[in-house]
Amino acid sequence: MMANSATIWLVIIGLGLGSFLIRFSFLGIIGGRQLPEWCLRHLRYVATAVLPGLIAPLVLWPEANNGETDPSRLVAAAVACFIGFRLSSVVGAAVGGMLTLYGMQYLLSL
């Protein structure tokens, strides 16, 4: 069963406000001041430090497969990574990855 309407609204407002404050945090506080070089050097790697870690468990232990490693998803992820790396094509990698997933699922169901 679901929580009541007041709880839902509390969650919506709390989560909305909190998410905004997280996003605004550094942009709001630091603003135009110059960051030290050591700090900038770390910030250059934010994207490659967050995104791979975020998805690694999803690739290895997908919830849609009850948390068990799925060969189709592994191969699809590898293909997407290869296309993205070699061709620098984001669309190619995304489309290639999903098509590989469908292809693998078809082959394994034969």
Add this chain to the structure above:
Amino acid sequence: MSNNSLRGFFWQGYRDCSPFILIVTPFGLLFGVVATEAGLNLIETMMMTILVIAGAAQFTALALLEDQAPTFIVVIAALAVNLRMAMYSAALVPHFGKASLSKRLLASYFMVDQTFAVAIKKYDSEPNLTLDQKLIYYFGCAAAVCPFWYVFSLLGALLGDSIPSSYSLDFAIPICFIAITAPMLKSLPHLVSALVSICVALLLAWMPYNLWLIVAAILAMMAGAKTELMIQARQGTKP
């Protein structure tokens, strides 16, 4: 800077981010469906999508609400999923720090994984962009994905549970992030940071509240920065 060429940067951002419409669409649809199944009405679903505008956190909140978790825990756990955006915020300071308060507020609202990743890639490859060019490019990115997030959440809420799970749409998210990240791995420090991020995330996956991701990200940033310094030192000592 003339308005005309600024408009060019807007559409450039729109174009560069538009592939992610393919990813945001099923994800938004899925959120609408799951939220309705969980018992949220149309207004509640849409308010959550518009105010929070962060898929992973919204799914976390729904799951915990269904588990009857205490309200406070629901909010904290879902916010933990969004903590990574504090790092995005910091990473955008060198680019947007000098913008007016209202523009920084607006940029904060539209800070999602896709807009951040596409914009930061552009700023890295073209360091000479002006503040206005960077901002308008960023808002172009947001204009490409965010409206689709709203509209397809709405469609999902209206359509309900008529989307078969055999499409494996869950995997659109990992594939999307792989597609964004893989082209960034051309430099050794970026590659090192990505590998450290993956290894630490998998080793610490047992940690609650997405803490594993925060630890993995901090260690991975340190690894990238350290590698950069070592490469510089080696180049410095060469004759």
